[in-house]
Amino acid sequence: MKRLLLSALLTATLAHAASETPLDALPYTPSLDVKAMDRSADPCDDLYRYACGAWSQANPIPADQSRWSVYAKMANENQRYLWGVLNKLGEGADRTPSQVKLGDYFASCMDEGAVQAAGLGPLQPLLDRIAALSGKRELPAVLAQLQQAAGGERFFFGFSAGQDFADATRQIAFAYAGGLGLPDRDYYLKRDAKTLKIRTAYETHVARIFELLGDSPQAAQAAARSVLATETALARASLSKVDKRDPYKTFHVVDARGLQALTPGFDWSAYQAALGTPPGQARYNVTEPAFFKALGARLNAMPLAELKTYLRWQLASSLSPALDSAFVQANFDFYGQALTGTPQLKARWKRCVELVDVQLGEALGQEFVARNFTPDLKAATVQMTDEIEAAMARSIDGLSWMSAETKARAQAKLKAIVNKVGYPERWRDYSAFAVQRGDFLGNVMRGNAFEHGRQLAKIGQPLDRGQWNMTPQTVNAYYDAQMNDINFPAGVLQPPLYDPALDEAPNYGNTGGTIGHELTHGFDDEGRQFDAQGNLKNWWTKKDGREFDKRAACVADQYAGYTVVDEIKINSKLTLGEDLADLGGLVLAWEAWKAHMAGKAGTPRPPEGGESASGGPSPTRDGMTPEQRFFVGFAQW
Numbered sequence: 001m002k003r004l005l006l007s008a009l010l011t012a013t014l015a016h017a018a019s020e021t022p023l024d025a026l027p028y029t030p031s032l033d034v035k036a037m038d039r040s041a042d043p044c045d046d047l048y049r050y051a052c053g054a055w056s057q058a059n060p061i062p063a064d065q066s067r068w069s070v071y072a073k074m075a076n077e078n079q080r081y082l083w084g085v086l087n088k089l090g091e092g093a094d095r096t097p098s099q100v101k102l103g104d105y106f107a108s109c110m111d112e113g114a115v116q117a118a119g120l121g122p123l124q125p126l127l128d129r130i131a132a133l134s135g136k137r138e139l140p141a142v143l144a145q146l147q148q149a150a151g152g153e154r155f156f157f158g159f160s161a162g163q164d165f166a167d168a169t170r171q172i173a174f175a176y177a178g179g180l181g182l183p184d185r186d187y188y189l190k191r192d193a194k195t196l197k198i199r200t201a202y203e204t205h206v207a208r209i210f211e212l213l214g215d216s217p218q219a220a221q222a223a224a225r226s227v228l229a230t231e232t233a234l235a236r237a238s239l240s241k242v243d244k245r246d247p248y249k250t251f252h253v254v255d256a257r258g259l260q261a262l263t264p265g266f267d268w269s270a271y272q273a274a275l276g277t278p279p280g281q282a283r284y285n286v287t288e289p290a291f292f293k294a295l296g297a298r299l300n301a302m303p304l305a306e307l308k309t310y311l312r313w314q315l316a317s318s319l320s321p322a323l324d325s326a327f328v329q330a331n332f333d334f335y336g337q338a339l340t341g342t343p344q345l346k347a348r349w350k351r352c353v354e355l356v357d358v359q360l361g362e363a364l365g366q367e368f369v370a371r372n373f374t375p376d377l378k379a380a381t382v383q384m385t386d387e388i389e390a391a392m393a394r395s396i397d398g399l400s401w402m403s404a405e406t407k408a409r410a411q412a413k414l415k416a417i418v419n420k421v422g423y424p425e426r427w428r429d430y431s432a433f434a435v436q437r438g439d440f441l442g443n444v445m446r447g448n449a450f451e452h453g454r455q456l457a458k459i460g461q462p463l464d465r466g467q468w469n470m471t472p473q474t475v476n477a478y479y480d481a482q483m484n485d486i487n488f489p490a491g492v493l494q495p496p497l498y499d500p501a502l503d504e505a506p507n508y509g510n511t512g513g514t515i516g517h518e519l520t521h522g523f524d525d526e527g528r529q530f531d532a533q534g535n536l537k538n539w540w541t542k543k544d545g546r547e548f549d550k551r552a553a554c555v556a557d558q559y560a561g562y563t564v565v566d567e568i569k570i571n572s573k574l575t576l577g578e579d580l581a582d583l584g585g586l587v588l589a590w591e592a593w594k595a596h597m598a599g600k601a602g603t604p605r606p607p608e609g610g611e612s613a614s615g616g617p618s619p620t621r622d623g624m625t626p627e628q629r630f631f632v633g634f635a636q637w
Helices: 002-019 047-058 070-089 099-112 112-118 121-131 137-152 193-212 218-237 255-260 266-276 288-303 304-322 327-338 349-357 361-372 376-396 402-418 440-456 505-523 542-560 572-601 626-635
Strands: 157-164 169-178 284-286 418-422 478-480 485-489 563-565
Touching: 002 137, 047 376, 047 626, 070 099, 099 349, 099 361, 099 440, 112 169, 112 327, 112 418, 112 440, 121 304, 121 440, 137 266, 137 304, 137 440, 157 288, 157 440, 157 563, 169 288, 169 349, 169 440, 193 218, 193 304, 193 327, 193 485, 218 288, 255 266, 255 284, 255 288, 266 288, 288 478, 304 327, 304 440, 361 418, 376 402, 376 485, 376 572, 478 505, 485 505, 505 572, 542 572
Parallel strands: 169 284, 418 485
Antiparallel strands: 157 169, 478 485
């Protein structure tokens, strides 16, 4: 039986891999897919099975994924489509400079032979720079160089620009906690059997990377223990994921002297000079002061050799996906298999498309939008968004527990929300990002440095409210509390998530639910703490704030009772914002759809009993009334 099961799994995996070829066009699936339904289920008892039961059976989790959903499948299809686009952009005499850059970057990533031949060569100058570190006074300059090349906050901390919580029109320097190779602090601190197993696997992985760097097995094991000790010390000083959701716990403004006082042994002026950022800023937001105090103490106590060990690890780990196959496999064996349970490494083309999306995302977005996002589609989405915002305005007016004073401020915030649909008004300029067709790792490091520099250049500059934090081809959406805007990329406005060819009921349930979800984030337990201008400011009366918290706690209590798997319960304090947004999104989309249909029929009467949203008898389609199609559409996304 086990052999048959293994054989079947292997056959399915190979068949899936073989079927993945570049797409010339995005495939079509309706926003209400009757083939996905299990009509033997009673929707009053199990709506998920009724709406999605057949989909789950027909769409097993692919071997290169840890989870699978309509969103994930759609994102995978987008990747296959962009794979074809990038292949074509790799050649031809009539390409634009942007298309040449896209094609050359993708080609450099796909040239696995060149990557194997290069080995550690492109990384050696940075490894040599770490080895040449003769004293901690040199650390600020070395750290700046490593952060620029490898990106992120893996080297002790992150340093970038952000909107001032007190004045969202002002962009200031942010110093934020980092330095961890595991997803968050709990992986270092919890003592349950599963976490201990992950930590053991992590230490083995770290040692494996050091061996790939040339260390002996004994030296690699000692280095791994040193890294784990350093990261554990940083984890103990870090905020939990729940605490990080509280903006008041991550807003601590200091001046240059205050910043220096947190870590006396680390020269912040030298560090900023090495980054090319003017030191001595009047305002720095240190998101976790306790972390930086602990970091300062750790740096002072660390022997130089231990410091070098930590820097070597973070450099190699950060760039492992762009190194030769031994590093790629080691990186996947831990971060893919051990940490998330993913059985199989993604095909190289997928990893390359993902990297293009990360480093040249808006250039790739121009290609996606030009081929797949029409003005009519944008106009329809804008109209639906306006209708859902109108539904929220009516909902706010109807709240019996909220005072007139708070209602007025809520309406002002709602009115101030900017709706961004499809793509940015101004495309990002990548001309300063040098791409060389035969230098993949060099391209990755130059791409990291380009983005790092782009972010740092915002410090002290006027806010650009037109910027996006997602690429147009992304299958997702978001609300930004400080920008006070909702953003719907073109990638999420395609079938089956939005289907112009289908009736409006499932589209309002699906895309309308998504719009309502993001809109609700502006007023959830985190978003409600920011005002109409995006400033961290309590605009609620004390009584209204207590009333909101009481109702939010009710939702948190409900979700805390749900079991995810085995004995694991939902951490509802962490998921509360998403849970509120899911519920709010459904209600707002429903109210907007009812008003939309009533308006089309010329009557304000809402649906009751067996009547439709237009006030007449409910017509059926695929055996469902419009009301039923709305809820199935919602359930299927």
